[in-house]
Amino acid sequence: MKILLIGHNGQVGWELRRTLAPMAEVVAVDYPEIDLADTSALRRLVAEIRPSVVVNAAAYTAVDKAETQPALCHQVNAAGPGVLAEAAKAAGALMVHYSTDYIFNGAKQTPYVETDTPNPLGVYGESKLAGDQGVMASGVDHLIFRLCWVYGARGQNFLLTMQRLAREREQLCVVQDQMGCPTWSRLIAETTALALKQVTQSTDRSAFNGTYHLAAAGFTSWHGFASRIIELMPAADRKCREVVGITTAGYPTPAKRPAYSVLNCDKLQATLGLQLPDWEVSLRQVLDQP
Numbered sequence: 001m002k003i004l005l006i007g008h009n010g011q012v013g014w015e016l017r018r019t020l021a022p023m024a025e026v027v028a029v030d031y032p033e034i035d036l037a038d039t040s041a042l043r044r045l046v047a048e049i050r051p052s053v054v055v056n057a058a059a060y061t062a063v064d065k066a067e068t069q070p071a072l073c074h075q076v077n078a079a080g081p082g083v084l085a086e087a088a089k090a091a092g093a094l095m096v097h098y099s100t101d102y103i104f105n106g107a108k109q110t111p112y113v114e115t116d117t118p119n120p121l122g123v124y125g126e127s128k129l130a131g132d133q134g135v136m137a138s139g140v141d142h143l144i145f146r147l148c149w150v151y152g153a154r155g156q157n158f159l160l161t162m163q164r165l166a167r168e169r170e171q172l173c174v175v176q177d178q179m180g181c182p183t184w185s186r187l188i189a190e191t192t193a194l195a196l197k198q199v200t201q202s203t204d205r206s207a208f209n210g211t212y213h214l215a216a217a218g219f220t221s222w223h224g225f226a227s228r229i230i231e232l233m234p235a236a237d238r239k240c241r242e243v244v245g246i247t248t249a250g251y252p253t254p255a256k257r258p259a260y261s262v263l264n265c266d267k268l269q270a271t272l273g274l275q276l277p278d279w280e281v282s283l284r285q286v287l288d289q290p
């Protein structure tokens with residue numbers, strides 16, 4: 001099996017590169033050697049590599065900056081994945097793509113299921129939704145994993161930001177009225193690999209086509225997540241003594257975010273037999289690493 005992995009320097013992509021290595025020849029590329037906004041380059045890349053699986057972990061993920069760069073964001077997150085999916089179909093490849101909880105408006109008060117109606121609040125969510133639709137419309141065999149609040153020991157993420165701020169400041173103010181499922185990038189990669197194994201060994205891989213919510217079990221607020229991160233830091237390592245809960249209104253950002261991003265992952269369990277542990281269990285494992 002030959003896997004073309006796009007975005008190997010990102011949080012999820014970096015974990016995928018090592019996790020997929022034992023199951024296939026992995027050809028890993030990232031920006032700037034490949035630009036999702038350059039659709040001709042994408043077609044050339046797939047035609048040249050001729051992969052049996054295309055995994056796209058690359059995306060324009062700067063949620064706030066997207067509000068002032070809508071054209072670029074749509075080119076990277078919507079047009080790019082659509083063309084990549086067409087090229088994958090032409091090569092007979094299966095495509096794995098990642099979606100986001102930000103395609104929902106967060107007005108629900110029970111966990112979102114895959115069939116809930118999307119209604120993104122910002123440019124990033126709109127562009128990601130259009131990307132999902134492009135992948136589905138291409139007719140390629142596909143798995144779209146919809147993620148939530150990704151973090152890990154590497155990359156730009158909430159865990160590392162909170163740890164840095166806790167070393168610098170005595171008090172942190174963190175939003176307490178947005179709920180989600182903090183999900184470890186490594187578990188996303190491992191779940192992807194286990195799903196790919198099943199689907200590629202199946203006699204009818206198209207039976208698995210669709211979108212799957214893939215997130216940690218349980219949920220919390222950004223304030224709850226920050227508080228747990230800081231509690232788990234050695235006391236000698238941190239200056240922070242207090243994490244104050246604030247409202248979204250008290251922390252204005254250019255892009256609106258959903259107030260409730262909790263994902264119901266029953267479909268992943270029922271179809272592929274895969275489920276993630278509670279977010280707090282994974283957080284401890286990330287922090288236990290040397």
Ligand SMILES: NC(=O)c1ccc[n+]([C@@H]2O[C@H](COP(=O)([O-])OP(=O)(O)OC[C@H]3O[C@@H](n4cnc5c(N)ncnc54)[C@H](OP(=O)(O)O)[C@@H]3O)[C@@H](O)[C@H]2O)c1
Nearest residue numbers: 009010011012031035036058059061098099100147149150
């Ligand atoms: N992070 C989250 O909380 C979250 C939540 C839900 C869903 N997701 C989705 O999960 C997937 C992986 O996210 P992540 O957190 O791993 O992202 P990430 O850490 O921001 O990594 C994204 C990767 O894409 C690359 N990239 C950016 N623009 C590109 C372009 N024009 N062409 C090619 N590559 C480009 C980046 O390169 P540079 O670093 O050079 O820009 C980076 O290597 C994405 O589809 C994202 O939308 C993420």
